[in-house]
Amino acid sequence: MNYSNASPKEVRQLIREGKITTQTSGMCDGFAQGNLLIIPKEHAYDFLLFTQRNPKPCPILEVGDVGSRLVKTMADNADIATDIPKYRLWEYGKLVDEYTDISHLWRDDFVYFLIGCSFSFEGELLASDVPVRHIEEGRNVPMYMTNIPCVPAGIFHGNVVVSMRPMPADQVIKAVSITSSMPRVHGAPIHIGDPEKIGIKDINKPDFGDSVTIKDGEIPVFWCCGVTPQSAVMSTKPPIAITHSPGHMFITDVKNSLLKD
Numbered sequence: 001m002n003y004s005n006a007s008p009k010e011v012r013q014l015i016r017e018g019k020i021t022t023q024t025s026g027m028c029d030g031f032a033q034g035n036l037l038i039i040p041k042e043h044a045y046d047f048l049l050f051t052q053r054n055p056k057p058c059p060i061l062e063v064g065d066v067g068s069r070l071v072k073t074m075a076d077n078a079d080i081a082t083d084i085p086k087y088r089l090w091e092y093g094k095l096v097d098e099y100t101d102i103s104h105l106w107r108d109d110f111v112y113f114l115i116g117c118s119f120s121f122e123g124e125l126l127a128s129d130v131p132v133r134h135i136e137e138g139r140n141v142p143m144y145m146t147n148i149p150c151v152p153a154g155i156f157h158g159n160v161v162v163s164m165r166p167m168p169a170d171q172v173i174k175a176v177s178i179t180s181s182m183p184r185v186h187g188a189p190i191h192i193g194d195p196e197k198i199g200i201k202d203i204n205k206p207d208f209g210d211s212v213t214i215k216d217g218e219i220p221v222f223w224c225c226g227v228t229p230q231s232a233v234m235s236t237k238p239p240i241a242i243t244h245s246p247g248h249m250f251i252t253d254v255k256n257s258l259l260k261d
Contacts, residue, residue, distance in 0.1 A: 003027040008075065008251045012083040021085045021100050023140040023209075023247035025119050032185065032256050033249035034061050034074065034114040035226030036084060037233070038102075038242040041066050044111040046154025050232065051113070053151040057160050057228035059116035059184045061252070067108040074252040080112045081105075086245035088230070093237030098245055105242065115226040116185035117249050118163050120256045124178050130171050133212040140247035141165070142206035143225050147199030148190070150232065158235035161207070162190060162198070162222040166214040175221060184259040191222040198222065208246035 003011055003020070008028045014020045024033060039047055044066075051058040062074045071078040081102045089096045089105065099105070118141070122132045134141045141163045148160040167175060172192060180188035195203045203220060204211050208227055214220060233241045244250065 004029045008253050009077075011251055012075070012078055015085050016079070016082045018100055024085060024249045024251060025122065025141060025247060026135045028251050029123050030255055030257075032061070032074070032120040032252045032254045032259055033117040034252055035117050035229070036080070036087075036242070036244040036250055037113045037115065037229040038080070038110050039238060040107070040240065041109045041111055043155060043238055046156055047113065047229070050150070050153035050156040051115070053153050054228070055183070056187060056190065057150065057224035058226070059186060061114040061116055061184065063114075064112040066111055069106060069112075071114070071250075074114055074254055075250075076253055078250075080250070084244050084248060084250050086248040088243045088245050090230075090233050090238075090241040090243065092239060093234045102242055113229075114250060114252075115229065116259070117226050118186050118223045119249060120185040120259065121179045121182050123256060124182070125165075125175060128174055128178060130175050130178070131167055133166055134210065137212055139210035139212055141209050142211055143208035143227050143246055144195070144200045144222075145207045145231060150228065155238065156232045156236050158228070158232035160190070161225040161227040161231050163209075163225040164203070164206075164220050164222050166212065166218040166220050168217060169219050172219055172221060179223065181260045182256070185256070186224045186226070189221050190224050193219055195220060195222075
């Protein structure tokens with residue numbers, strides 16, 4: 001079903017009821033989406049410092065109170081433990097399992113972080129006739145681990161993850177201009193062109209998400225991705241962390257237009 005014109009509240013309710021478990025690209029057109037990391041209070045300051053030192057891959061939208069599942073500023077009557085289509089449980093840097101509801105895993109010392117998502121600028125690209133291939137093909141956006149290091153903070157370190165959207169060469173400048181005005185959802189691309197220069201050996205084999213068609217004459221354009229905290233979790237190996245499953249975002253009540261610089 002096409003949820004592009006649905007309200008965020010309606011879609012979150014369907015997610016909470018287990019009726020939507022798919023990736024969320026293209027849903028609730030015009031509204032911002034967010035990546036998720038949940039960690040114990042013990043490591044929350046270190047991660048907050050990590051986001052401040054790495055604002056392009058980890059732009060903060062909201063930080064929760066210790067132990068609270070209630071989303072206070074980015075949505076109304078939303079529960080961070082039930083309102084994302086698919087979650088990932090990590091233990092010591094290893095992916096343990098995926099869930100559609102993490103209520104049974106919730107702890108009183110958990111702190112959630114909502115991080116800006118590049119899905120939020122896709123509507124702006126489409127409105128300006130810039131192609132978004134994974135939406136065209138009904139797939140999850142391709143995401144890749146890179147050789148670009150994040151700035152370490154406390155226990156957290158790791159490399160940047162990027163998302164990729166191929167487009168004709170004459171559309172690249174337009175895409176840069178559109179996305180550079182939205183730094184809270186990653187802003188301008190971090191790399192354009194040859195994927196090997198940022199450590200991607202096979203562009204047809206993304207580390208997360210799905211591969212998409214790259215047509216003759218098109219250029220791959222790479223944006224920082226909010227899956228970067230998952231890279232940090234894999235590198236840092238905290239005893240426990242919970243994230244969204246790549247592409248399965250929290251849909252906020254905040255208009256993308258309000259996140260522009």
